Amino acid sequence: MAHTAKILLLGSGELGREFVISAKRLGAYVIACDSYAQAPAMQLADAAEVFSMLDGEALRAVIHKHCPDYIVPEVEAIRTEVLAEVEAEGFTVVPSARATQMTMNRDAIRDVAALELGLNTSRYRYAESLAEVLAGAEHTGLPCVIKPVMSSSGKGQSTVREAGELEAAWTYAVDNMRGDRRRVIVEQFVDFDYEITLLTVRHRGGVTFCPPIGHRQERGDYQESWQPTPMSAAAIAAAQDMARKVVDDLGGYGLFGVEFFVAKGENNTEEVIFSELSPRPHDTGMVTLVSQNLSEFDLHARAILGLPIPPELRARPAASAVILADRASDTVGYSGLAEAMANGSEIRIFAKPVTRPYRRMGVALATADDTDTARKLAAEAAGKVQIHYGE
Numbered sequence: 168m169a170h171t172a173k174i175l176l177l178g179s180g181e182l183g184r185e186f187v188i189s190a191k192r193l194g195a196y197v198i199a200c201d202s203y204a205q206a207p208a209m210q211l212a213d214a215a216e217v218f219s220m221l222d223g224e225a226l227r228a229v230i231h232k233h234c235p236d237y238i239v240p241e242v243e244a245i246r247t248e249v250l251a252e253v254e255a256e257g258f259t260v261v262p263s264a265r266a267t268q269m270t271m272n273r274d275a276i277r278d279v280a281a282l283e284l285g286l287n288t289s290r291y292r293y294a295e296s297l298a299e300v301l302a303g304a305e306h307t308g309l310p311c312v313i314k315p316v317m318s319s320s321g322k323g324q325s326t327v328r329e330a331g332e333l334e335a336a337w338t339y340a341v342d343n344m345r346g347d348r349r350r351v352i353v354e355q356f357v358d359f360d361y362e363i364t365l366l367t368v369r370h371r372g373g374v375t376f377c378p379p380i381g382h383r384q385e386r387g388d389y390q391e392s393w394q395p396t397p398m399s400a401a402a403i404a405a406a407q408d409m410a411r412k413v414v415d416d417l418g419g420y421g422l423f424g425v426e427f428f429v430a431k432g433e434n435n436t437e438e439v440i441f442s443e444l445s446p447r448p449h450d451t452g453m454v455t456l457v458s459q460n461l462s463e464f465d466l467h468a469r470a471i472l473g474l475p476i477p478p479e480l481r482a483r484p485a486a487s488a489v490i491l492a493d494r495a496s497d498t499v500g501y502s503g504l505a506e507a508m509a510n511g512s513e514i515r516i517f518a519k520p521v522t523r524p525y526r527r528m529g530v531a532l533a534t535a536d537d538t539d540t541a542r543k544l545a546a547e548a549a550g551k552v553q554i555h556y557g558e
């Protein structure tokens with residue numbers, strides 16, 4: 168074959184699009200899959216398959232049709248039982264079928280982290296009825312955060328400050344959950360000072376960490392991220408220790424985005440609280456496209472293909488800011504790129520075929536002498552890109 172490896176990419180959004188670029192630079196042949204045609208990664212891949220990845224039979228058929236060397240999930244919403252089956256047949260699932268199964272279900276990964284590995288997490292309870300939600304909130308105290316066990320990007324998530332809001336939060340979670348398990352996690356609200364993503368690469372040569380990425384979320388979805396973010400040496404060591412434990416438990420090779428909350432205590436101490444992780448590149452990690460010599464997508468591709476990862480990964484001060492749609496439209500266009508890039512920022516447009524409210528359509532990326540300046544530049548650039556909607 169003219170290629171170094173055949174990769175089946177399950178999910179073809181913006182993260183997949185950058186991964187395709189990284190993998191193809193290393194000579195891979197990529198088949199991009201998603202539930203709709205012309206998805207961002209499909210526009211660059213060698214081949215595409217359009218089907219629901221939650222449909223087990225369809226997923227199995229596509230895997231057997233292409234017989235890839237690597238199956239690389241890009242989203243959570245995949246029939247992960249099929250990944251476990253094909254792994255048993257001898258296919259390689261990235262990073263491992265177990266990792267995709269555990270992280271798709273908040274309860275599975277939380278139980279591993281808190282109960283098996285003893286990581287520091289917020290107080291939590293699971294609930295399958297309103298009565299259990301009320302009992303859960305008794306356990307965590309208020310405010311608390313309610314999230315479907317199967318969801319991502321903040322879908323179905325709400326923060327409850329008064330007991331009277333619990334019923335609405337339960338209904339909202341059930342109405343916006345993915346999959347068929349009517350189950351939520353009731354989590355103690357963490358009054359953190361900042362939150363980070365610790366990109367962690369598990370590869371042939373061991374485990375390597377990127378400098379921590381700070382980020383700001385709204386509606387449970389990321390708005391801006393920056394790297395590096397200041398953190399005490401003790402807090403970085405605590406986060407790295409927890410990240411290593413969890414990626415070693417999940418197994419396989421690839422890049423993981425491990426999310427932590429950091430709360431400042433007395434005498435400038437910082438308490439690091441594990442939140443969750445993605446066994447794949449993380450949206451807040453798009454900043455690495457300009458901050459690191461090897462982006463999170465390059466690192467994922469290298470780890471998967473068994474190629475070397477440098478022992479130390481550095482980042483120059485940089486930031487990313489998202490470009491969001493504000494309404495639904497079947498046609499989309501852009502202007503203002505020149506104005507946006509006038510301050511030195513880079514703009515990435517994902518070329519998603521349709522818009523919906525809050526859908527991420529692009530990202531602005533900036534570097535500067537310090538992250539505060541980079542954040543200002545990226546936000547300013549993102550604000551100058553205009554999205555044009557159809558009638």
Ligand SMILES: Nc1ncnc2c1ncn2[C@@H]1O[C@H](COP(=O)(O)OP(=O)(O)OP(=O)(O)O)[C@@H](O)[C@H]1O
Pocket residue numbers: 289312314318319320321322324354355356357358359362384387388389426442443
């Ligand atoms: N217990 C909590 N206390 C305070 N804030 C929280 C808590 N849980 C979640 N959040 C806030 O909501 C954001 C999204 O939560 P979380 O990462 O659990 O959801 P998600 O839907 O899996 O998001 P994604 O898939 O985009 O990572 C967090 O990054 C944080 O800002």
Ligand SMILES: NCC(=O)N[C@@H]1O[C@H](COP(=O)([O-])[O-])[C@@H](O)[C@H]1O
Pocket residue numbers: 178179180181182183241242319320449450519526527
């Ligand atoms: N937090 C997870 C995340 O950022 N995932 C990224 O968003 C895409 C879906 O976007 P869409 O909903 O606009 O199709 C996914 O395919 C992935 O690239």
Ligand SMILES: [Mg+2]
Pocket residue numbers: 426443
């Ligand atoms: Mg998250």
